[in-house]
Amino acid sequence: MNITGAALVSNEPAYQGARTLWFHAPAIAKAAAPGQFVMLHCSADGMDPLFARAFSVHRVDGDRFAILFNVVGRGTAWLAARVRGETVTMYGPLGKPVKLPRHPGNLLLIGGGVGVAPLVDLAERAVAAGHQVVAMMGGRTSAHLLPSSAWPREVEYVVVTEDGSAGPKGFVTQHLGKYQEWASKIYACGPNQMFASLADVLRGNGRRQQPEVLMEENMPCGWGMCYGCAIFTRKGVRLCCKDGPAFRLFDVF
Ligand SMILES: Cc1cc2nc3c(=O)[nH]c(=O)nc-3n(C[C@H](O)[C@H](O)[C@H](O)COP(=O)(O)OP(=O)(O)OC[C@H]3O[C@@H](n4cnc5c(N)ncnc54)[C@H](O)[C@@H]3O)c2cc1C
Ligand code: FES
Numbered sequence: 001m002n003i004t005g006a007a008l009v010s011n012e013p014a015y016q017g018a019r020t021l022w023f024h025a026p027a028i029a030k031a032a033a034p035g036q037f038v039m040l041h042c043s044a045d046g047m048d049p050l051f052a053r054a055f056s057v058h059r060v061d062g063d064r065f066a067i068l069f070n071v072v073g074r075g076t077a078w079l080a081a082r083v084r085g086e087t088v089t090m091y092g093p094l095g096k097p098v099k100l101p102r103h104p105g106n107l108l109l110i111g112g113g114v115g116v117a118p119l120v121d122l123a124e125r126a127v128a129a130g131h132q133v134v135a136m137m138g139g140r141t142s143a144h145l146l147p148s149s150a151w152p153r154e155v156e157y158v159v160v161t162e163d164g165s166a167g168p169k170g171f172v173t174q175h176l177g178k179y180q181e182w183a184s185k186i187y188a189c190g191p192n193q194m195f196a197s198l199a200d201v202l203r204g205n206g207r208r209q210q211p212e213v214l215m216e217e218n219m220p221c222g223w224g225m226c227y228g229c230a231i232f233t234r235k236g237v238r239l240c241c242k243d244g245p246a247f248r249l250f251d252v253f
Helices: 026-031 074-080 113-128 177-182 192-202
Strands: 002-015 018-024 037-040 053-056 059-061 064-070 087-094 106-112 132-139 156-161 185-189 212-214 230-233 236-239 246-248
Touching (some): 002 026, 018 074, 026 087, 037 064, 053 064, 053 113, 064 113, 106 113, 106 177, 106 192, 113 132, 113 185, 185 192
Parallel strands (some): 106 132, 106 185, 132 156, 185 212
Antiparallel strands (some): 002 087, 037 053, 037 087, 059 064
């Protein structure tokens, strides 16, 4: 784990309510593996708020890495107001990396809202490893979707919106359709309600794809010290930060 003060390279809107921040952080960018996250201190002195906030590694490019986040509270509002050249204290990467299948296959990535954040990095690495990738994103409206330009060109990008303003209307888990059959492996990231719906949809014939979900429990420390992120699984209590954040869907839901 690296503790560093990383210089902000850019701070751009990604879609309504979400921003993408790129940081120059060579040690973190080099060490980051798919599915991992970084803890960012969201204040100048690191004291208020006291606990760092967790963000998935969204993309990696050389010495830089990006996060994608929704502004939901004090910490994310502070981050959103940072300008190029400012330094943010952070530590990571943390969590167990997601392992891609050894042999090239058909990967279905399902993101609910800002849950797409880690799936873009996963898609980039999966494409580089020779996998076929379909990425589905569910958002509230067309204004709440990541643009297709954010994904590697090789990825087929499918969108679903709650109001039907882009793609089919409803929740992403209601529209897996032909992609569910096509997939040899499924990864998802989003809110727990989405994982519960996904489990309902896949319980019948989705077990062969061994779906994995990246969970976003509240994490005060991020590295196994506080037990604040404990979850109940069919294999016992697990720490989301240390044993996850990726878990087998049917171990939890
Ligand atoms: C491993 C991991 C990866 C994450 N990756 C991302 C990411 O890539 N992009 C992103 O936008 N967010 C991500 N999150 C969630 C992010 O950490 C929270 O949104 C952030 O801590 C909110 O900080 P805040 O100070 O702005 O909000 P706070 O003032 O702390 O909280 C504001 C509201 O957000 C809710 N909230 C806080 N933390 C979470 C959480 N973990 N999950 C759901 N609701 C929460 C609170 O209950 C409250 O209602 C991730 C969380 C984890 C654990
Ligand atoms: S966040 Fe502290 S143990 Fe997981």
